[in-house]
Amino acid sequence: MKKHRQCICHYLPPYVIGKLARTSDPEAREKARLSAIYGKISRAKRVGQPSVNLLSTAVSPGAGANRKVYDSQNTLKQRKKLVLEEGGPTTGDIAVNTVYEFAGIVRDYLKKLGRHSIDNQGMDIILNVHFGNQYMNAFWDGDEMTFGDGDGSIFTNFTKSLDVVAHELAHGVTQYTANLDYYSQSGALNEHFSDVFGSAIQQFYNKQDAGRADWLVGNEIMGPTLFGESLRSMKAPGSAYDNSLLGSDPQPSHMRDYFTGQDDNQGVHINSGIPNKAFYLVAKDIGTDKAMLIWYRALRMLWPDANFGDAVEIISHAARLLVKDRAVPEGSPQTVRLAFKEVGLP
Ligand SMILES: [Zn+2]
Missing domain, CATH: 3.10.170.10 (Elastase; domain 1)
Known part of the structure; x- marks a missing residue:
């Protein structure tokens, strides 16, 4: 039986902390080392704790x-x-x-x-x-x-x-919905949905539309050393940062550049760039709030080991259901399909 991988989801990806831990600046190295240790302690906390299902019934x-x-x-x-x-x-x-x-x-x-x-x-x-x-x-x-x-x-x-x-x-x-495994494509979808919520909520709060939003993730927590950088860009994955401390943003924006390594639970924070770009394209076309309705509907229909192909099917299906409910514009399922096609997921 496939082992279920529960998400203990850190905001900073392991490759960012890893880069800091290898930098030439001894002070930054030490801070990164400590942060990595704290991360391990927080993971250890979960040992012996009830599973998610027990938690939800509690x-x-x-x-x-x-x-x-x-x-x-x-x-x-x-x-x-x-x-x-x-x-x-x-x-x-x-x-x-x-x-x-x-x-x-x-x-x-x-x-x-x-x-x-x-x-x-x-x-x-x-x-x-x-x-x-x-x-x-x-x-x-x-x-x-x-x-x-x-x-x-x-x-x-x-x-x-x-x-x-x-x-x-x-x-x-x-x-509490799809419970996506925190590994490989299902893990990248897990990260993707968090970035989608993060961006949609920020735009809602700032009263911004998709065209005016910056679509950046993590730009607000960058300190003076990293001023002007961010962790991810949903609009242009791979362009969020490039500096001597962190190296450059490894996110692909298309399946042709899909990350196949073992790092980061097989790239959960890396390959999320591919569906992130698709969400951006849909939001730009029908508006972020409408796109969010589709993605949230899909999240409640997905399952733990769903992969990118499954997500394309389910998100398209969610769009069709919401068209029937007159909650999103008529052409939304086609918009969704085209957006995924553009990132190499036909
Ligand atoms: Zn996350």
């Missing part, structure tokens, strides 16, 4: 989708000190207030899609801030989100970006 239906922000106080502990609960007064801590606000925006957007919190049963949204010491990453690990402060030079505080919060929360949505 949630009482109709619960309030309350936000709870915990301060890790620069330790490696999650849920250490509860500092802000739903409806509570804002604190003097900007990371706490910001992550609380951004999680609320994501929750509102999910509601707009007809979804009641991450699991659609109103589970509470648990957010941990100030995890570790200058920890350079953020992650979703099955039931909560955790954010590092960054070092302030290479990466800023990870709570600073709505895109990061939305991307990580979306990993939770995927877990």
Whole structure:
């Protein structure tokens, strides 16, 4: 039987941390080394924890989708000190207030899609801030989100970006829907859906349309050292960064450049560039919100080991269903097909 690979989804891909760990700057090397160790600790936490199915049944239906922000106080502990609960007064801590606000925006957007919190049963949204010491990453690990402060030079505080919060929360949505294996093409689809939610929510918040949006992922957490760079571009995968510290963006935008290596769980953050570009093309044509309706419908119909070909079929099928519901424009299924064809997925 194929082993299921649960997502413990870090915002910064392993190849970015790996590049930093090999840089000539000893300070950057040390920070990257520590961040990689913290990442391993967060993975170890999951050992012996209930599986996703048990977690989902542990949630009482109709619960309030309350936000709870915990301060890790620069330790490696999650849920250490509860500092802000739903409806509570804002604190003097900007990371706490910001992550609380951004999680609320994501929750509102999910509601707009007809979804009641991450699991659609109103589970509470648990957010941990100030995890570790200058920890350079953020992650979703099955039931909560955790954010590092960054070092302030290479990466800023990870709570600073709505895109990061939305991307990580979306990993939770995927877990409770298609539950895509975090490996190979299904893993690249998992990453892809998080980037789609991240971009769509950011555009919704900024009241931008597809034509005006920058379609960049991770640009807001770049510190002064990496100013002007980003982690990914959905509009032009492969063009997000090029510098001496990180090297260059390895994302392909077409199947002809598909990454076949073993790194990054067989390229989950790399090959996601291919469907990302297709989403951008569809959004540019019918608008991001309409494209999002199609992708969200598809996410609820996909399955754990779905590959790119399956996704093309299901996303096209979702478009046809939504045309019947008059929720998206008539030609949307053709738009979807053409967009995938353009990235080499006929
Ligand atoms: Zn991710």
